[in-house]
Amino acid sequence: MNTKHSIKRGVSLYSYQYETFLRKMTLDDCIAHAAGLGARGIEVVSEQSFTGFPNVPEEQIAGWFDSLERHGAYAQCHDMFLDVKLYKDRKLNFDEMVASLKRDLHFARRIGCRNVRVIVNTPPEVVVACVPLAEELDVRMGIEVHSPFHFDHPWILRYTELTRATGSDHVGYVPDMGMYTKNYPPVFRDRFLRLGATPKIVEFILEAHAARVLPDYVLMDVRKLGGNAVDLQMAETLRHNIWSNPRRMxxxxxxxxNIHAKFYEIDDSGKEPAIPYEEIIPVLIEGGYSGHLSSEYEGQRHIEDAFEVDGREQVRRQQEMFKRLLGEV
Incomplete structure (x- = not known):
């Protein structure tokens, strides 16, 4: 494999959500761990990492920059969320959504991030309205192409149509590698079994996922097989965990x-059993991608009922895998 590339490694601090929530890791701890792995590009979910977001005291911002400098890291991406429901009786209107995104653009600039991950439910018209400010601040907006969305999904095609028409180089994409779930995640399977899924129906669902059977048909068949509530819940996950072709990138x-390098586990062999990074990274190299591979560990929620979560070890394993696939070792 050709390993000449300009791809950089980073970590989304979302990977440490479990440790952060339980106060096992501070923001400084998170930055230190990522940078210690050579993953110096830091992606931040500001609601997770900054008290009082978006009204963050200047002392916290100063501490953020101090941590980055001390550990040899740098701010790479700010993840925004659009809380579309402002009140119980109505959703945000267009102007309020624009104001929300503009707020995040200003905050990204404040913490030194040149990229903003735009949550996928953000209407493309809102993104277009924010292009002038993004250009003024020199902060790029990338819609998160997140499973079950993909590059050929009508919502993403509409986004492409409208944002491409602006001619701006400050709008683009942040693909989430969860849309390349080639194999059903073992941590999903094992948790459903612990919750009371029927073993024979679990095998049926795994076979259906491998055969790319439409989720609606799988759900219908699981009902016919007498599946219980947990079986149906497992079948429902097929709607969200799709397999798309990485070459569409x-x-x-x-x-x-930016790339959200989603993963659910790195096993003892050093591979992600569900998402085939050995197929994905060569596509990125072929395409001349020069941004970050940002580790995004999301396996903790599928094991915490039975096992001790170790986000640090999982991120370390994925970064070791990246080094190997990127030709760094």
Whole structure:
């Protein structure tokens, strides 16, 4: 495999959500761990890492920059969320959504992030309205192409149509590698079994996922098989955990600012059993991608009922896998 590339490694601090919530890791601890692995590009979920977001005291911002400098890291991406429901009786209107995104653009600039991950439910018209400010602040907006969305989904195609028409180089994409779930995640399977899924129906669902059977048909068949509530819940996950073709990224590569390197576990062999990074990374290299591979560990929620969560070890394992696949070792 050709390993000549300009791909950089980073970590989304979302990976440490479990440790952060339980106060096992501070913001400084998170930055230190990522940078210690050579993953110096830091992606931050500000609601997780900053008290009182978006009204964050200047002392916290100063501490953020001090931590980055001390550990040899740098701010890479700010993840925004659009809370579309402002009141119980109504959703945000267009102007309020624009104001929300503009607020996040200003905050990204404040903490030194040149990229903003735009949550996928953000209407493309809202993103277009924010292009002038993004250009003024020199902060790029990338819609998160997140499973069950993919590059050929009508919502993403509409986003492409509207944002491409602006001619701006400050709008693009942040693909989430969860849309390349080739194999059903073992941590999902094992948790459903612990919750009381029927073993024979679990095997049926695994076979259906491997055969790419439409989720609606799988749900219908699980009901016919007498599946219980947990069986149906497992079947429902097929709607969200899709397999798309990683090569579709090639067409969009000039507008891809960041990669959410989603993973559910790195096993003892050093591989992610569900998401085939050995197929994904060569596509990124072929396409000339020069942004970050940002580790995003989301396996903790599927094991915490039975096992001790170790987000640090999982991130370490994925970064070791990246080094190997990127030709760094």
């Amino acid at each position: 090639l067409e969009f590569m000039p507008w891809i600012f």
